[in-house]
Amino acid sequence: MKPWRAAVLALCWPAAAGAAEHRVVIDGMAFTPRVVQARPGDTILWTNKDLFVHNVSADKGSMQSGELQTGQTWRYTVRAGPSMDYHCTLHPTMTARIEVAASPKGK
Numbered sequence: 359m360k361p362w363r364a365a366v367l368a369l370c371w372p373a374a375a376g377a378a379e380h381r382v383v384i385d386g387m388a389f390t391p392r393v394v395q396a397r398p399g400d401t402i403l404w405t406n407k408d409l410f411v412h413n414v415s416a417d418k419g420s421m422q423s424g425e426l427q428t429g430q431t432w433r434y435t436v437r438a439g440p441s442m443d444y445h446c447t448l449h450p451t452m453t454a455r456i457e458v459a460a461s462p463k464g465k
């Protein structure tokens with residue numbers, strides 16, 4: 359499958375019922391939006407639109423994307439637990455946060 363087709367499929371793939379998908383763009387050496395408010399079971403999709411390789415790494419190590427080249431995406435399913443600060447290990451000024459609500463939607 360051509361890479362762009364995989365990207366289109368990833369963008370169109372429906373999230374599990376009741377769960378939301380949040381999108382974070384990596385561009386201009388920053389994560390946008392910088393804070394995502396999510397519930398357990400939600401997914402977050404990062405897309406690297408920058409010219410440089412970046413990664414998504416939880417400050418406490420519980421989440422690690424590996425290298426994201428330009429155009430690559432990475433998806434993470436939010437787990438119940440404390441809110442999570444993350445950063446790019448290659449560029450320490452790139453910091454952001456996932457604020458995790460206490461319970462899944464409707465519970």
Ligand SMILES: [Cu+2]
Nearest residue numbers: 412446448449
């Ligand atoms: Cu980076």
